[in-house]
Amino acid sequence: MNKIVKFYHEMGSPPSFYRITGHWLKPLLILALLLTVYGLIDGLFFAPPDYQQGDSYRIMFVHVPAAWMSMFIYFIIGVSGIIAFVWRMKVAEAVMMASAPIGALFTALTLLTGMLWGKPMWGTYWDWDARMTSELILLFLYIGVMGIYSAYDDDPRKAARLAALVAIIGLINLPIIRYSVEWWTSIHQGASISIMGGNSGIKEWSMLRPLLVMALATKFYYLYSMLHRARSYLLRTEQNKSWVSKQFIEN
Amino acid sequence: MRFWILLQRDVLVAWRKKSNIYQPLVFQLLIVTMFPLGLGAGAQTLQKIAPAVVWILALISTLITLENIFKDDYEDGSLALYTLSGMSLPVAVIAKAAAHWLTTGLPVIIFAPVIAVLLHLPASAYGILMLSLLIATPIFSLLGTVGSALIMNLKNGGMLLSVLIMPLLAPVLIFGAGAVLETTLGNTPVGHITLLAGCFVLSLTLAPLAAAAAIKVNLE
Amino acid sequence: MQSTILHISHAQCQKGGEPLFAPVDLVLQPGEMAVVAGNNGSGKTTLLEAVAGLGSFCQGGIHFAPDNNRDSWLQHSHYIGHSLGNKASLTCLENLHFAATINGIRTNEQQLSDGLAQVGLHGYEYHYANDLSAGQKKRLSLSRLLLLNKTFWLLDEPFVNLDQTGCDWLFDCISKHISQGGAALLTAHDNKRIHQQADHFIQLQRP
C-alpha cells in the first residue's frame, strides 16, 4: 500500500513524473506499433467477412477503436481537468493539455472512417443523427479546450485552469454520445461490444480479436503520445526551474 | 437588494446605449433579407426553412452580444465593485444574465414574428415559436455568462466565445427549431418544449457556478 | 476596532509562473498607513489586487484577524484600482448609488450629493461619468470611500491624475481616516510626502 501512495506522490511532482515516464516511452511505442501492425493484418486479411456487409465492415477495426478513444481521452481530460482545477496539480494540467490534440485527432478519424463506412452501407456519407452530431460536438469541445488554452498564452497556469473549466463543462456531452443510439432511434447501430454481456454484438472470436487488439494498440499509442507531449509541456512551463536545467546538462 | 441593484444598473446602462438593443434586431433583419435573395426561392421553400432560420438568427444575434457581459465591467473596474462587495458571485452572475436577457433576449422574442412573417412561417406556429424562444433565450444568456467570463480579459475573444458556447447551444437549437418544425407539420411540440425546459433548469443551476469559477480564475 | 488586523506574511505573487517580487511581510493595524513603492512592473498593483481579494498569492498569504474570514475582510475593506469602477454611461449620482447599494448600504439622494460635494463634485450629480475629466473621475471613485465607511482602504496610485488641491485634500482625508482608527494600504511610486507619513514602507524588490 505504501508503495502505491509513494508512486502516486512521485507522479504528482513534475521532476519525478518526467524521470519515471522517460523509461516508459520506448516500450509503449514499440507495443503500440506491434499491436497496430498485428491488428491491421489480422483484421484486414484473417478476420472472416461479415454476413451482411462483406469486406466493407473491416473499417470497423479502425472506426470503433478510434471512437472509443475519442471518448476515453475526453474522459481523461475531464478527470485531469477536475484535478487541475481543484488541486492545481501541474502534472494534471500537463496530462490534460497533452491529451487534447490526440483526442481531437481520434475524433476526426472516427468521423472520417464513419463517413467512408456510411456511404456504401447506409447510402450516405453523413446523416445528422444524434450519434454523429454529438461526436461532431465532441470535436468542437476539443477545439474549445485547446482554443482557450492558446488564447491565454501569456499565463500558462491561468490558461490551464480555464481550459480545465471548459473541459469539465464539456463532460456533459459524454453520456449524450454514449446513450445517443438508445435515446433516439436513429440510423447508427448500437454498441458492438457490451460490457454487461448483452445479447447482441460480435460473438465470433476471429472478428472480436482484431478489434480488441486495435483497441489496445490505440490505448498504447495514446499513452506514448500523451506522455511524450506531457513531458515537453512540463519542460516548457517549468523552464526556469532547476530540475529542467539539470536535465539539459545531463543530456 | 444587491441582486436588484445590479440588474437595474445593467438594464439602465443598456438602455442608455440603445444601439446595443436594436442593433441585433437590425442584424437579424439584414440577414433574413439575404435568404430570399440568395435562395431566389418562392414562399414554399422559405416556409420549409423558416423554423430553422428564425431560430438560428435568434441564436446568432444573441451570440454577438454575449462577449460584453463581463468584459465591459472588467475593463472599467466595476467588476471589482460587485465581486468584492461580499455578494455571492453566482447570484451576481444570475443578475447579469437576467439583465442581458431583458435587453437582448426579450427584444428578440418580440421581434421574432416579424422575421417569421418575412419567411412565410405558417401562422399556427407563431405561438410555439415565441414560447420556445421564451424558454431558450434565457439559456443563451446564462451560458453566455460562462463564455463571457472565460474570455473577459482577452482582446479578441468573440470568435473563441462562439467556439466555446456553440457546442453547448446545439441541443437547444435542435429542440427549439424542432418544436417549431413539429408544429408546422401539425404534430405536437410538447416533447421538444419539455426538453427545452430541462435545458433551462440545468443551465440555471450550473451556468452561474461555472461563470463564477471562470471569473475567479480570471481575476487571479 | 483593535481586533481587525491585516496580517500579510511572506507573500509573493506570480505572473506567468514566475514570482514578481521578493516575499513581503506586513502587519497593518487600525490607525496605521502602509505605502507600497517600487518601479513600474515591480508588482505593486498585483500585490494590492491580491490583498483586496481580486488575485491570489503564490506563496504565503494574508491573514485577517480575528477569524480570517474572507467575508469579514471584504466587509471591512474597499479597493480602488487603476480601473476606477465608474460606469461611463451612468451619472455620478447613479454610480455612487450603485456602489453604496451593492455594498449593502441604504442611502438617500441627499447623502449621495453630500458625498459628491465632499470630493468637489458639487453640481455634477447628473453628469455622466463619461463626461468628467480624468481627475474628476478619480474624485468620483474616491467619494465611495467616504460613503462606504470601511476600515481598510486599499488604494492603487490614488494621487495620479489629481491636481494640487486634490492631492492635498486626499492627503488630509487619509490622515483623518487613520486618526479615526482606520487603516490604509496604498501604492505611490514617487510621492515623497506620503512616503514620509507612512507607518510601514514596503519597497518591492526583484525576487
Added chain:
Amino acid sequence: MTPTRKKRLILISLVIMGVAVATAIFLTAFKDNIMFFKSPTEVSQNDYPENRSFRLGGMVKEGSLQRLENSLKIQFTVTDYGADVTVEYEGILPDLFREGQGVVTIGQMRSDNIFAAEEVLAKHDENYMPPEVADVLQTEVQQ
C-alpha cells in the same frame, strides 16, 4: 454552523435540486420518445405530415422488392409487422439494403398512398458475424 458553511450547504442543496429537476424533466420528455421516424403503423393511421418530406423507418418486407416495368424505379414494402407502406424509389440502393433488414427512407406520401422516396438509407444492426455462422443461425431459427 458557521455562516460560510451554511451558505455552502444551501448552495450545494440548490445545485442538487436543480440537477434533479432537470433530470426528471428530461426523463419525462424521453418517455414521450421523440422519434426521428414515422413507423408504418403511424402512417397507416394518417399520422404523418402532408405535402412534406418526412422519415419513414421500418423493415423491408421479405419478397416485396420488385423492379417496375419500363422504368428504373423500384418498389418495396416497409413494415413494422403491424402495418405496411409501399415505397417507390429511383436510384442506387445502398449495399446493405436487404429484404428483412432495417431501412430509413426520406420522402413524401403521394395521394395514391405510395411513399415516394427521395433517399433510401439502410440501417444495419450491431451484429457482425461470418456468413457461415449466419447460415447456421438461420437454419436454427427455421427449425
